[in-house]
Amino acid sequence: MFRQVAHRILTRSTTTYSAGAAATIRRPYSTEVVADASSGDSAFVEAWKKVAPNIDPPKTPIQYMEPRPPTPSTLPSKLTVNFVLPYSAELSKAEVDMVIVPATTGQMGILPGHVPTIAELKPGLLSVHEGNDVKKYFISSGFAFVHSNSYADILAVEAIPLDRIDQAQVQKGLSEFTQKLNSASTDLDKAEAQIGVDVHSALNSALTG
């Protein structure tokens, strides 16, 4: 606060002198603003400077965000993957060879240089290939975004490593929902039972296959 007061006194006293002196004192200050404006909204910064010339324009959240790297001219050898859940980031900027995601249209392998795509994911197996290592997760549902710079973002509601699935629960759930599907009367009940069957059979095939 005192710093701002000092600025104000300083600028006020300099304006009473020549305009040139004021400009030399303010120069480092204004270049800072220009540097900001390059990434911010220039119209807003202009308007701000008119109203409050002595105060820095506020930074918007986008100015704190690291921009995505540009699309490289040569094909990168690795794919950069961000795999996030609501409660944790399973993979953050992990460099991998390939990921296979369970898209609603079928299994989709993503390699470096993949065309930009948005894919809706169904319950199924997500595998992350890094050298000879294959990490497998079962994801409930979500979306995969593939960017042109060989970045892939995978968002899921729930994802679990394969070894944490309880085979007995899967079998129980599968038979329970198959029964529910046969006895369901309304459309909504039927859809719920169908989802149950889909999820459990996907879990089952992930475990067996």
Place this chain on the structure above:
Amino acid sequence: MASTAAVPFWRSAGMTYITYSNICANLVRNCLKEPYKSEAISREKVHFSVTKWADGKPQKPTIRSDSPED
């Protein structure tokens, strides 16, 4: 399971994507082994403090804990 229809079956039954994905996530959570299962379910718990308004005054608040139904 892969559907070629314009609208998925859950959507035509009146569900939203949020409902669908939450049902899927709950089913997956229920198939976890212990201790991961209780950990995952506790993460999804929601607590509400409910206060009824009567005669122009708030009544004593009650805490309601909801765990997602499966």
